[in-house]
Amino acid sequence: MLNAKPKFFSEFSRSPDSALAYRFSIEKEEAAMRSVIRFLASGLLLGTLCLVAAAQANQTGGITGVVTDKNGALVSGATVVVVSDATGKAERTVNTSDDGGYSVTLLPPGRYRLEISAANFKKAIIADVQVRITETARQDVSLEPGNISETVNVEATPTLINPSSATTGQALDAQTLRSLPLASPNFLFLLNLSTGVTGEPTDVRSAGRGTADVTVNGQRTSNNSVSLQGINVNDFNLAHFDTVPLPNPNALQEMKVATSLYDASQGSKGGGALGLVIKSGEKDFHWEGYWQHRNDALNANEWFRNANGLSKRARLLQNVFGGSGSGPVPKLGGFWFFNYQGVRARNGVDPAGSTLSPIIQAFPTNADGSTSAALLATSFNLAPAQIDPVALSILNVQSARFGGKYFIPRLGQTGCGGVTGGAIGTFTCQFSAIAPIKDNQYVVSYDRSMRHGKDTISGRWFWDESSVAKPYGTDTSLSNPRTDTQWNRFLAITETHQFNSNIVNELRLGFSRFLFANIPTDTINLADVGASRGNSAQFSGLYRVAITGSMSLGTGVNDDRGTVSNQYNIVETLSWIKGKHTLRMGGERIQYQLNRFNNFAVRGALTFGGTGTAALALANCRNDTNDCTAFQNFLRGRVTAVQSAFGDPARNFIATDWAGFIQDDYRFSPRLTVNLGLRWEGMSFGHDKLFRAGIYDPVLAAQGRNPFLIPEKVNLAGFVGTPGVSDCALKSCFDGNNFAPRVGFAWDINGNQKTVLRAGYGIYYQRLSNQNILQNSLAAPFTVQPLSSNANPTSLQLANPLGTIPPPSAVATAFIPQATRFAGLRRISGAGPLDINDPNVGPIFVNEAGQACTNYGGTATNCSINLASFTTVPVNPYTPYTQQWNATLQREIGKGWAVEMGYVGSHYIGGLGIWDPYIARVVSTSSPLTVRDMNGNSYTITNNTVNNEELRHQIIGLSRKRGARYSGNIGFAIYNSFQATVSRRLTHGMYFQAAYTFSRTYDNVSGSLSTDELNATRNGQNGANIYNDQSSPQQNKTRGDFDRPHRLVVSYTYDLPRTHSGFLNNVVFRDWAISGIVTYQSGLPFSITDSSTGGIYGATLGTAQFLCSSIQSAYTTGSTSDKVAHYLNPACFGTAPIIPLNTIPPSGITTNAGATGWGTTPRNAFRGPMQQNWDFSLIRRFTVREKEHFQVRMDVFNLFNHPVFRIPSGSTSVNINGGTSSFTRLLETAVPARLIQFGISYTH
Incomplete structure (x- = not known):
């Protein structure tokens, strides 16, 4: 199955009228290559004619310094030649200015040799000068009097002191990347090493590439940027790292996360700026081969499997294998680098795809495991005739999927623990199945110098195809299988031209493509249980069933989708050194093309919640009083909420961004550098090629006019748009009012580059993903999403709960918005x-x-569309932005060690949030x-x-309970922190970094952790949604979803010293090394929600009623392991209070006739367990010949086998209506039980 290309990639019907337009694909490769060639040709022409745009993330570095004589007098006119160690060729030649200073910019990262010569002085050669991305190395030179034919050799001293700018963040070179323990070939797992960066501990159980979403200095996870070879590769669709190209660590030269105050050459986001550089070729031939192996025979058993009596470890086999080579290109000239890496795995421990921990409702069964209406009626105090036949069929569907005879697990079967809460309580199970994984990637580099070093051309190509067949892939606790496929393509061409020693131009052309598809397999079909749906010919699977407080089954509403995204970049940067000024200026143009489909909610989703008074439910439900538990409502077929959709699922978006910048690094004196920059960002809102979009204008609604604005150019099936409305339906599809000044300084206090004070301030705009515009395009009449909730539902509805569903079409003519x-x-x-x-x-x-x-x-x-679900943006949204500031002190403390400490803060304004302003x-x-x-x-x-x-x-006809909502610029966040780092850059076999952050993040809406900007997070917070009172989003302000006050991360590598005498002076004890990563951090905040809250407002997103005397008193006692059943005390929480009627109606109804208000529990009032993790590596190196080396290593993850828990209830918000038996359970660990990996490599 993994070797077959999915239909998603084989063809794509562009006919919007086709009822079968659910398959999606890409253009043929030949057509794609023609597009790339045309783009490259136009880019070369444009780059020749003018400066068009700025470097998204400068992937080069520089060297600066001052040349003096032995007495400290400045030496002007000295010649500085910069020679690459890798190629042996001179990269640049410059002369010192009148003040003795020199600067060399736009250098690829790597090691260089400086050759400095001047009349009446000996020639100085300084070896091993390290250039890192986005950093300028300081290398002062003192010349000795003498003949220029004489030479003085000096080795550069590596330093972590940055005397040139206020930028914070650390770079990791290739050797460090390969030395640290890394269970999966994903460098993103190392993003957490720097101060200011927070995220969940690295979960090395993930099937496939895994996820690594981080927050940087209080910013949203969607506010981080990624550039590869200076080319923006951010995901225009979702704005997270899930789909960015990931060259494996063996192919990377260097990576760096700039965490604050990066200069004006970088933009598009306001969080972390991750820069990646692929390796280049060298003057000598090199090659290597490597293999890593994981096997469950070496691992400890998962904590929850032990707790449920499963002594057999879940399956985990993984092999990572590959090789690299580099060298000169014969005849043609230049240098090449090549890498291939493959991954083959069988994963049974991934919490997001191959393991499940469902909470199952207990119910009575016959001897053969089946149940009946009579048995159910007796146990749940109902009449047999009240049991919905479809509900009974669902409970009796036979399938060995979870190891038993029936699809829904029975109490006592293998993997399922004891019952909680009495005979009709719940029990928890642990299941594991194999997820086959396959990945192949190729990396190719080529670099060539021409015209005596005046021009250099470089090319980078990356190709990757991966697939994972997840047995438990859909968004339900009793999941369906899902196959996830992802492909990445990347091409970058760079031309660097040196006009003279002071003016250098760099032109970059880039093309990036990703493709992904999530294809579910329905385990239970409608026909299996006697149900029907209008679109069952296209989608035969059962609707999603969710019983509050226990199990859910079926395919999730967002589990059937796919995307093809193409991105074209032209980047131009000019560097001009003029006296004390190092000027960089230029710009960038990015063109986005996004083709996607999403069969969102086409199967339907039914929710069964508790209704009425929970304490009276068991006794009263049979009497039709509306007092029913969630499971009683399921048995009776009383659906409390319904979500569905129909229409054309395909969309084709396009957008274009522009940017320009100027940056001046002014050397005010040899001890003080001032950084002045200004960046302009012109960002467009995407629009569908067929202009399918719509927004809701409340001003028109208040005037009694049609409030729905459809682009004027729409002309589908006789339906035309609104005159004068733009292609994206907004007031303007382009936001060009984004000017971002940045200022900073670096002061070498004593003039010896050992103590530097740095500070600055800057503004950074955020390129939003396409999600908010996508929601507009998924509204009627192009896609219709009925959404309803019912506090007093009708019985026996499961045979056809969605009613009549029209066939898919370009326009749903029965639902034209009015x-x-x-x-x-x-x-x-x-x-x-x-x-x-x-x-x-x-x-x-x-x-x-x-x-x-x-x-x-x-x-x-x-x-009237007002009675259905839709999400709209205001008519005039704007680009969010971040204000950043910092003040840090760096101090070198000797022998390569340095300390940095300081204050870092930020203020985020205008983030996306979902709310109802007219509640x-x-x-x-x-x-x-x-x-x-x-x-x-x-x-x-x-x-x-x-x-x-x-x-x-406030707008008659709108209804929050039916799904009407806004997605607008209501989010804000304030971040303040103290950050301290003790570090040693890798020299003489030792690297060390201890990074501590004490911080506070306050916001009103945090955005999602992963997937997209508008989802709730996988860890239980509410994502982009406002809790409780919708009229004033500012009132939702409290500590943010990702606030971790304390975080300490220690990373290290150390070549153990060799003993030259005694017993240890033996070949067995030589050439050993160790490395590791240690993490301690506070747990995440979470909220206690109540699905019945806010009834009088039509809202369903609110917190529970708090009943205890203090927040602290709500925590249960004992160790974290003792709190697994209940992390918080259920007695401290209740449902939102009923607001009674103010007047008695003529009907005389007074009992429970009012609706609920808001609960009193604050948002994010509670914090999950503290987390710690220890990863460790033991390495042994052997020298085979002078230039050949063999290495064996063992990596141990979670060294001490300590359970590290996520916040309660794992993947959903903690809901008081789920019942006390499931309330605030700890259901998932954040990292696996101890896991061991072996690896070997051979290098020539």
Whole structure:
């Protein structure tokens, strides 16, 4: 299966009218290459004519210094030749200025030799000068009097002191990258080594490349940038690291995360700026081969498997193998580098794809394991006739998928523990299955110097194809299989031209492509359980079933999707050294093309929550009082929330960004450098090629006009857009008002480059992903997403819970969005007069033609879109930005050691958040609300009921409970930190870095941890959503989702010293080395939610009622392992209180007739367990011949086999309505049990 190319990549129907337009693919490779060639040709022409744009992330470094004589007098006119150690060729020749200074810019990272000569002085040769990306090495030179034919050789002393700028962040060279323990060939796992960077501990169980999302100095995980060879490779689709190209560590020359105050040559994001450089060829032939192996026979058993009595370890086999070579190119000239790496694995321990820890509802069974309506009715106090036949069929579906006879596990089967909460409580299971993994990647480099070193051309090519068949891949606790496929392509060509010793120009052309597809396999079909759905011919699988507090099954709403993304970059940078000024200026143009499909919610998703009063549920549910537990509602087929979708799932987006910058590093004196920069970012909002998009303008709604704005150019199936509306439906598709000044300084206090004070301030704009525009394009009439919630649901609905679903088409003609008209009242249940203050009375809405439609349940065409789910952005959104500032002190303490400490802060403004700014108003007898229907009839509202929420909404007809929401610039964050680092750069066999951060992050909405900018996170926070009161997003301010006050990371490599005498002076004890990474950090914050909260507002995102005396008293006692069942005390929390009716309606209903308000538990009031992890490597090197070496290593992850837990309930928010048996359970570890890996390599 892994060797077959999925249909997703084989063809793509572009016909929007096709009912089968769910397959997606890419253009043929020949057409793609023609596009690349045309792009490269146009780029060369454009680069020749003008300076068009700025370096996204400068992937070069530099050398600067001052030349003096022995008495300290400045030497002007000295010649400085910079020679590459790798190629032996002179890269640059410059002369010192009148003040004795020299600067060399735009140098590729690596080791260099400086040759300095001047009349009446001996020639000085300084070897081993290290140039790192985005850094300028300081190398002062003192010349000795004498004849120029005489030579003085000096070895450069590596230093961690940066006397040239205020930029913070550490670089890792190739040797360090390969020395540190790394279980998967993913360098992103090393991003956490620097101060200011936080994230979950590295989970080396991940199947495939794994995920490594980090926050940098309080910024969102989506606010980090990645550049490869100076080419922006950020994911335009999702804005995370999930799809960026990942050359393996053996192919990398260097990587660096600039964490704050990087200069104006870098932009597009305001968090960390990750720069990657691929290795280049060398003057001598080199080659190597390597192999790494993991085997479950070497590992400890997972903590939760032991807890559930599973002594057999889950399967884990992995082989990473590859080789590299480099050398000169005969005849043609230049230097080449090549790397191949393959990965083959069988993974049974990945928590995101091959292991499950579901909470299962216990229920009675017959001797053969089956259950019946009679048994269920007896145990759950229902009548047999009340049991929905489809619910019974779901419970009795037979499948050996989880090791038993039935799909839904039974109590007592292998892997399942004891029951919690009595005979009808819940129990937890542990399952593992094999996820086959395959990955192949190739890296090629070519570099050639021409015209006597005046021109250098470089090329980099990267090719990768990977696939993972996840047995538990979908977003449910009883998951379906899913195959994840990802391909990456990358090409970069760089031309560097030296006009003279002071002016150098660099032109970069880049092309990046990624393709991914998530293809699920439905385990249970509708026909298996006697259910139906209108689109079952295209999607035969069962709808998603989620029972609050216990199990979920089926395919998740976002599990069936794929993307092809192409990105074209032109980057131009000019460096001009003029006296004390080192000027860089230029710009960048990025063109994005994003083709995607998403069969979002096409199978439907049903939620069964608890209703009424939980304490009365077991006794009253059979009496139709609405007091039912979540499982009772499932048995009765009472659906409390429904989500579905239909329409054309394919979209084709395009966008273009521009940028320009100027940067001046002014050497005010030999001891003081001032950095002045200005960057301009012109960022566009993407639009679909067929202009499928729509936004909601509340101003028009308030005027009684059609509030839905559709691009004017839309012309599909007879449907045309709104005159005067832009291609993306916004007021403008381009935001060019983004000017980012940056200023900093570095002061060498004593003039000896040992103590440097650095500080600065800068503004950084964030290139948003396409997610907010994508949501607009997925609205009616192009895609329709009915969403409903029902606090008093109807029984026996599971046979066809979604009703009529139209076939896929370019435009859903029955759902053209129109203005909503309030037409009067209707009785929802019971008998009595039509009084708007009666809880069982609700409004009637019609469209502009007078046709009534309730939640898309009617037959009228052109139904009012206000009654369905949609997400819109304001008509005039803007680009978020970050203000950064820092003040740090660096001090060299001798023998290559340095200490850095200081203050780093940031302020994030305008981040995306999801909320309802027009939330329903609260009324009372003293503050009533009067509304009028379309016929002029007045209604005075004095009661807050669920069913009159739409009328109390500030825009009549909108409804939060039906999914109407905004995605706008409401997010902000404040970050303050003390950061300290003790470090030693790799010299003489030793590297060391201890990075400690004490910080506080406060925000009102944190964004998601992974996947995209608008999702909830996998760790239990609420992502981009506002909790509780929606009218004032500022009130949601508290500590952020990713706030970790304390974080200490120690990384090291050490070649053990050789003993020259005694017993240890033996070949067995020579050439050993150790390395490791140690992490201690605070746990993440989390919230206690209540799905019933905010009923009077139509909202469902809120926190629970807090019942204890203090936040601290809510924690249970004992060690973390003792708190697995309940991390917090369930007695401290309750459901949101019912706000009673203010007046008694004519029907006389008074019991539980009101709706809920907000809970009192603060957002992120609690913090998960502290986390620690120890990874360790033992290395033995052998010298075979003078230039041939053999190495054996053992890597141990989680050395002391200590359980490291995530926050409670693993992947979902902690919900008080789940019941006390499942409340705040610790269900998942963040790192595996002790895992051992062996590796060998041979180098020539």
